[in-house]
Amino acid sequence: MSGLPLLTLMLVVPLVGAAVIWLLPNASSRLSKPIALGVSLLTLALALLAWARFDSGSSDRYQLTETHSWIPQFGVSYALGVDGIALSLIVMAAILTPICLLAAWNDLGEDADPKREKTYFALMLVLLTFMVGVFAARDVFLFYVFFEAMLIPVYFLIGLFGGPRRQYAAVKFILFSLVGGLIMLVAVIALYFQGPGGEQGFLYEALEGAVGGSTATQRWLFLGFFIAFAIKAPMWPVHTWLPDAASESRPATAVLLVGVLDKVGTFGMLRFCLGFFPEASKWATPVVLTLAVISVIYGALLAIGSRDIMRLIAFTSISHFGFIVMGIFAMTTTAGGGSALYMINHGFSTAGLFLLAGFLISRHGSQRIADYGGWQRVTPVLAGTFLVSGLSSLALPGLSSYVSEFLVLAGTFQRYKWVAAIATIGIVLAALYILLTYQRVFTGPRPEFAADRTPRDLGVREKVVVAPIIASFLLLGFFPKPVLDLVNPAVEQTLKIVGVTDPAPSHPTNVATGSDK
Structure with a gap:
């Protein structure tokens, strides 16, 4: 068992599952759903086994490693x-994928075209493969391959199965992503010549x-990577693809x-900007922190003014990503750990x-917030679970996002007090966009x-879809x-x-004695 290539298995299993679904005869297309769900649960089991085998106390930077010559x-x-x-x-990706597959069970309707149904669920599994690959890659070029490959299933999931403006949203998504990817490709090639070189x-x-x-x-190499990651994140001002993509996608x-x-x-x-270009990261920190704070506040203000509930959730994510980036570039262990935790908590609260x-x-056929009102009297469980998800998103104490947001702000305050102070405005705005939405809809x-x-x-x-998400709020909270x-x-x-x-903690000094007590 110790030599089991878990990461490769997590790449291969969903890819094989997707191939099996595509090869199903149309008469058996209904099997695509249980096959996709079963394959995603098997991948989750492999991910949990990897977690169990990972030794957080080890001095090895990377574990579960596999290395083979490619080019x-x-x-x-x-x-x-x-x-x-x-x-x-x-x-997190392995947990959310079966949840999403179960949520999407009837997305295409009872009388869906068999070919469309097979394509839909197969693409979800292909996407799972690429999501695992992009985080598991230990080679920059391999990372870039997965980074670009992710665009393919997402493009088709939006363009083939999305809303009325799906083609516009899919093209906008792919154009923004390709521009960032091409810029990063130049930086990847240049990186090899500036590194130690050799076969690895x-x-x-x-x-x-x-x-x-x-x-x-x-610094140029840093910018090549940072621009691509800022588009993907997304940060202001390269965020405009996200609301269209999210609102036109299936949930x-x-x-x-x-x-x-x-x-x-x-x-x-x-991983790349700080790890590969430490001096350039310090040089860029003032600008990055400024962009992060703008993202926090601007995303929240757009969410407050949004009339479409799916776009509103997308705008809240722009604000949350501002907090994550701020924690990364604050460069303290508290803020960095908070940012890493924030990535996980945001994944579940947004889900x-x-x-x-x-x-x-x-149930109502409309994404317009104004078309609702009073729905807690009709669908109380739906209303209650939406409220809990919203409270987690606004970082209510006791729920998961509170811990990560507190760590980010506390860690940022250690080094950049004014940045943290301004970013706290985002907390107030988060309460507004969540509670006002709940008021208007329910x-x-x-x-x-x-x-x-x-x-x-x-x-x-x-309820089975929602239960593990709510449980994650409480467990991580x-x-x-x-x-x-x-x-x-x-x-x-x-x-x-x-x-x-980390900056040394400051203590008040006793003027009379010179003591810090």
Whole structure:
């Protein structure tokens, strides 16, 4: 069992499952759903086994490693391995995928075209493969391959199965992503020539803290990676693709897009920007923190003014990603650990909001907030679970996001007091956009429906979808230690490469004695 290539298995299993679904005869297309769900649960089991085998106390930066020569002439290897941050993101993706598949069970309707149904669920499994690959890659070129490959299933999931403006949203998504990817490709190629080179010249271990070249060269390389990751994250002002993509996607697609794929941007900033270009990261920090704070406040203000519930959730994510980026570039262990935890907590809270909004829309057929009101009197379980998801998103104490947001702000305050102080405005705005939305959609007098068209509350399948998400809010809200123990060593190792230490705590000095007591 010790030699079991778990990461490769997590890549191969969903890919094989997708192939099986595509090869099903149309008469057996109904089997695509249980096959997809079963394959995703098997992948989840492998991810949990990887978690169990990971030793957070080990001095090894990467574990569960696999290294095979791929294109030695260009220094490219098939190299996999994870640190605590990468593993936690893989486990999150593995948990959310079966939840999304179950939520999407009837997305295409009872009389769906068999070919469309097979394509839909197969694409979800292909996406799972690429999500695991992008976090598990230990070779920069392999990472880039997965980074670009992710675009393919997402493009088709939006363009083939999305809303009325799906083609516009899919093209906008692909154009923004391709521009960022092409910029990063130039930086990837240049990176090899500035690194130690050789047959394994793209390995992370060979490049971390060892990229040569002039100061100007390192700064250009930093910008090449950072721009691609800022688009993916997304940050202001390169965020405009996200609201269109999220609002035109099926809710399950929106969850995987915003909850998992967009974390590649913040994961890349921590892994590549800080790890490969420490001096350039310090040089860019004032501008990055400024952009992060703008994202926090601007995203929240757009959410408050949004009239579309799916776009509103997308705008809240722009605000949350601002907090994550701020924590990364504050360069303290508290803020960095908080950011890593924030990536996980945001994935689950956003999943709750998107999926519950999707259940609501499926009952009324509209994404406009103004078309609702009083629905807690008709669908009390739906209303209650949406409220809990919203409270988690606004970081209510006792729920998961509170811990990560507090750590980010506290860690940022250690080094950049004014940045943290301004960012706290985002907390107030978060309470406004969540509570006002709940008020407009769920409170008020009972709406009138025809006797035979009264919406039903959440069914058994939908409750099974929501239950693990709600459980994650409580578990990570009251006991975040297992995740923090996993991610903190990786954060500390990255900051060691950057060459920064936490600011010494200041103590008031007694003027008369000169003592700090």
